[in-house]
Amino acid sequence: MNELILHRLIVHELHKNPEERDARLRLSNELLTSDDNAVELVAGLDQMFERKPDLMQGYLAAPDESLFPGHYQVWLEDGQGRDAFVKFSQETMRALQLALTGVIGAKGGYLLYADYTIDEQRLLGMFLIRDKSGLVFQQRSDDKGFELDTTTFLDVNHLAMACRILNGPGRNVQLIRHSSSQSKISQYFQDWVGLQNGESSTELTHTFLDAVDSLPMPMDKETGNAMEESDFKRALIQYAAKSPQQTIQVKNFDEHFYGNDTPLRTYLKEESVPLEDGFRIDRRAMRKQYYLKASHQGISVGCTKEHLSSGLVDINEVEGKVTINSLELARFLLDQI
Template sequence: MPIDNSIVHQIHKKPDGQPASLTLRDAELGNSEALEQLLAGLIEAYNSKPNKAWGYFHEESGAYPFSGWLQQLLDEEQDFVGFTKQSAEHLKTLMEGSNLALGGHVLFIRYRQGMTAFLIIALLHHTEGVTVTDDLEVAAARHLDLSALNMAARINLTEWKQNAASKQYISFIRGRSGKRVSDYFRDFIGCIEGANPEQETSTLLQAFQDYVGEADLPSDQLKDKTKAMSGYVSGQARQGEQVALEELSGLMDEEQPRAFYDYIRNKDYGLNPEIPPDKKTLNNFLKFYGKADGLSISFEAHLLGDRVEYDESDDSLVIKHPPKGLIQQLRNKRKP
């Protein structure tokens, strides 16, 4: 992934209500192997976060100036260093209004992935660890803790400029369980939440169920289409990419590549051509799971009606060809 520009600044702030301060870097970072490794690790950590939201820019205003500064950068009316200094100052001001906000290193990287340009912004913190030196001594080692990443946003610059109607060219990490700790970071970007990954994925899965249900497919074809659908959606979620419905349709049926796509359009499920995937919603669709009174059962959804049958009349499950390891344990238990 070619890096066009990168820089890091530092905001000093503790979650105690005290004023924040800022240390600014005056020049861009030079490209290096270490920087490329940092970007790769950052993207991997960012993509793995399940609690992301997607959206688009507020109209530029005094409260939401970031998109205007970014436009000036893209129009070459301002250089990258100046853009990031303005942005870091604005972030510092917003952090001072949040008692829970904690300072850190603010990393800005503009990079390209294929034909698409991105800007990623992340608030990074250090963690203490240990290492073994070349002299075989044990020593303290301080490094960036990407596993604890919880303040970051990524802007698809290409999508923003080429598709003005899009409402999902920004993604950012959202606070878990209704926590509003990250609200100041969302407001710093000036993002309005648009697409809801859980809801969009649920709608896609409902459309898939309706589609294969109306087609009344044999079990082997149903299994193949489910595998193609789940594999693609899961892969896009893992890479932090959106699900392109037309591409998904082609993977599900090479002979009629637009069949599923046209079905979604004609039935008016309200889905955009590209949607953000939610892996948890997909996993819940693909598996049945239950646990109670010392009994735990889990199986993949496609096995229902095949190796697993549910009899509603007497509320029982029949499992055919159970795992060999389980069978052996049962046989051993029966031995005198």
């Protein structure tokens, strides 16, 4: 796990039952102690956020267009200090209370505000977590054995709602994307944060890959010649896998593959594609773009598009045949018969 620096942490409680129209608040006036337990909690929540394959991404609305962005801007201008952080969290909780009024089905919980840095990227994380009932073994009063008892603890393995805002001029926002059955309930969270131009990680990844397909092949640093397309695709997947916070910045991409040239930035500007401030990659969608896999009747086949273009794998749709031209693979299978 990458080192996490926890700057400030505070928690507030939001009381709301799904069948109720109104919400109540229990606000904290003091920060939580930034000890090892707090760091472990935030690191675990951030890691859980990282594992989400598809997120909603966009930008904060202008400070004068919504309550949350306005309070966020004040916090930044006040230097992100302790008192300003407490006030920012309290004011935005009150805004959330207003946003929840009349929303049937929405539930409350503990909203944790975390100001932290990881992978040299400063973030504001907001995680809605809830209590969970469980069982524990308690020693009997007669010391003759144990008995089961109930207990309540934080369910840190499930995020009810979560959002990260990347510190910087881009005001980039990432939110957990919920299933369509929860869209009406979770929409209030997006409205509260003031998310604009929201798109999913999968959609943005496909947009990025379409743009990359329009670029010239970068130079191979070892040979000085243009890279082979297959080599570039492998390098691209490796680059995405190592990107901090799974976020690709256009400037960093151009520098990594093209040095002082800026072909991707130029293309995005000319085509008005909104990726300039970076985006969270969907690794699964990226791999599917280059790696193909199919299973039927107990037979599984996996290959790359390079295998198709080279003729190593041939698909005849008319005859319904998939031919793999590999002596080594044939021998490997025959050896097991």
